[in-house]
Amino acid sequence: xxxxxxxxxxxxxxxxxxxxxxxxxxxxxxxxxxxxxxxxxxxxxxxxxxxxxxxxxxxxxxxxxxxxxxxxxxxxxxxxxxxxxxxxxxxxxxxxxxxxxxxxxxxxxxxxxxxxxxxxxxxxxxxxxxxxxxxxxxxxxxxxxxxxxxxxxxxxxxxxxxxxxxxxxxxxxxxxxxxxxxxxxxxxxxxxxxxxxxxxxxxxxxxxxxxxxxxxxxxxxxxxxxxxxxxxxxxxxxxxxxxxxxxxxxxxxxxxxxxxxxxxxxxxx
Amino acid sequence: xxxxxxxxxxxxxxxxxxxxxxxxxxxxxxxxxxxxxxxxxxxxxxxxxxxxxxxxxxxxxxxxxxxxxxxxxxxxxxxxxxxxxxxxxxxxxxxxxxxxxxxxxxxxxxxxxxxxxxxxxxxxxxxxxxxxxxxxxxxxxxxxxxxxxxxxxxxxxxxxxxxxxxxxxxxxxxxxxxxxxxxxxxxxxxxxxxxxxxxxxxxxxxxxxxxxxxxxxxxxxxxxxxxxxxxxxxxxxxxxxxxxxxxxx
Numbered sequence: 001x002x003x004x005x006x007x008x009x010x011x012x013x014x015x016x017x018x019x020x021x022x023x024x025x026x027x028x029x030x031x032x033x034x035x036x037x038x039x040x041x042x043x044x045x046x047x048x049x050x051x052x053x054x055x056x057x058x059x060x061x062x063x064x065x066x067x068x069x070x071x072x073x074x075x076x077x078x079x080x081x082x083x084x085x086x087x088x089x090x091x092x093x094x095x096x097x098x099x100x101x102x103x104x105x106x107x108x109x110x111x112x113x114x115x116x117x118x119x120x121x122x123x124x125x126x127x128x129x130x131x132x133x134x135x136x137x138x139x140x141x142x143x144x145x146x147x148x149x150x151x152x153x154x155x156x157x158x159x160x161x162x163x164x165x166x167x168x169x170x171x172x173x174x175x176x177x178x179x180x181x182x183x184x185x186x187x188x189x190x191x192x193x194x195x196x197x198x199x200x201x202x203x204x205x206x207x208x209x210x211x212x213x214x215x216x217x218x219x220x221x222x223x224x225x226x227x228x229x230x231x232x233x234x235x236x237x238x239x240x241x242x243x244x245x246x247x248x249x250x251x252x253x254x255x256x257x258x259x260x261x262x263x264x265x266x267x268x269x
Numbered sequence: 270x271x272x273x274x275x276x277x278x279x280x281x282x283x284x285x286x287x288x289x290x291x292x293x294x295x296x297x298x299x300x301x302x303x304x305x306x307x308x309x310x311x312x313x314x315x316x317x318x319x320x321x322x323x324x325x326x327x328x329x330x331x332x333x334x335x336x337x338x339x340x341x342x343x344x345x346x347x348x349x350x351x352x353x354x355x356x357x358x359x360x361x362x363x364x365x366x367x368x369x370x371x372x373x374x375x376x377x378x379x380x381x382x383x384x385x386x387x388x389x390x391x392x393x394x395x396x397x398x399x400x401x402x403x404x405x406x407x408x409x410x411x412x413x414x415x416x417x418x419x420x421x422x423x424x425x426x427x428x429x430x431x432x433x434x435x436x437x438x439x440x441x442x443x444x445x446x447x448x449x450x451x452x453x454x455x456x457x458x459x460x461x462x463x464x465x466x467x468x469x470x471x472x473x474x475x476x477x478x479x480x481x482x483x484x485x486x487x488x489x490x491x492x493x494x495x496x497x498x499x500x501x502x503x504x505x506x507x508x509x510x511x512x513x514x515x516x517x518x
Contacts, residue, residue, distance in 0.1 A: 118427060
């Protein structure tokens with residue numbers, strides 16, 4: 001018969017009576033997010049083989065192919081006098097990175113996985129100093145809606161990239177419609193990123209969540225419908241967050257493989 | 270009935286206690302509260318456990334079963350592996366009165382801080398709102414005040430910020446009032462300064478344990494956080510409010 005002094009209120013990291021594998025989720029988060037972060041950083045610094053096809057601005061790889069641009073480098077910004085070591089991805093990645101960093105879903109995931117704050121529900125954590133939550137250093141999380149505005153612009157630009165990926169040069173110097181596996185990869189990525197972006201909690205608030213009385217405001221019914229629509233998408237925000245993380249990484253990887261001529265991008269029609 | 274189960278139940282008060290072992294026969298359809306009652310009836314008549322409806326609607330019988338906050342009356346015994354002892358402890362966040370009964374009166378003190386519903390001026394018209402508007406706040410009315418969310422929230426459980434933080438239950442209540450189409454009270458200062466909404470780092474444990482399946486984080490806490498952003502952290506909104514001040518109703 002175990003005696004529990006003073007109700008066993010002392011806590012330490014990971015201390016819990018839970019018997020399930022509560023640590024599996026945070027561990028998976030660490031592995032996937034860290035893996036993605038390392039890959040994205042490498043690709044940004046490597047800064048090669050990120051575009052190909054007709055109209056490529058840096059390297060004229062496969063000029064007979066439709067234009068494919070990695071989402072890590074889209075929109076491709078090449079400033080005059082930009083040093084060779086400075087990757088154009090640095091001008092891009094802060095925006096989707098900031099959007100995901102301040103995302104309400106990812107906050108849950110990385111507070112649990114990286115900060116152990118808490119590592120799991122009813123699981124002990126490390127207590128160091130005064131708890132501040134999102135009022136101290138993490139007050140920047142309140143900027144999420146501003147990253148959302150930029151993310152919506154990026155969705156539009158990535159959709160334009162898909163259109164470019166459908167425009168194939170002809171031998172006569174013209175343009176014809178077509179699609180390759182690469183086109184599909186970029187299109188699926190835009191769909192997943194759109195589902196993630198348009199299921200955002202901040203967007204849900206902005207389109208109608210901030211209204212108490214829909215029947216009292218202009219366009220109330222329309223805003224209620226928008227709010228209901230975003231709410232429906234929002235129920236699977238976590239799923240879209242992970243799907244889009246995978247598709248954006250895969251889209252870049254695919255463009256890399258094709259641009260480096262490791263694989264051939266099969267034209268479908 | 271041959272099959273037996275071993276229960277390890279906390280016996281003691283807020284200062285000292287022990288996990289005592291009890292063996293009881295298992296019956297089909299049994300929930301943990303039935304098992305605790307069986308112990309009380311046959312082996313430990315002085316065992317304290319709070320309960321009332323035995324239907325998951327009164328919110329009285331909250332405790333921690335194998336480390337997870339549960340309503341004892343809704344927690345079926347057959348989901349636990351046979352042969353393994355089941356540990357039943359009181360809610361960790363609140364002081365123990367005796368055994369499994371905890372003192373949750375702090376919650377009622379927090380509740381008193383929240384300004385009640387204040388009817389907006391409808392200028393003589395009959396106050397009306399649509400079903401769609403009612404649906405949104407209706408979810409928050411499902412709360413049975415079991416305080417499992419308060420118990421599992423790490424801001425209260427681990428950091429013991431009871432003086433500065435209201436907790437998910439009262440964010441739900443405040444959301445129900447703030448989003449009410451006929452309410453005219455502003456509780457945003459209260460949420461920021463006295464109820465510590467910013468302390469919530471949205472780890473969703475409250476949502477995970479809610480026996481009424483209220484989407485506490487997604488539908489109450491995050492919308493309230495966004496309203497705080499509107500009020501305090503969004504310079505564009507501030508500019509809009511300066512340029513187009515709201516008309517008094």
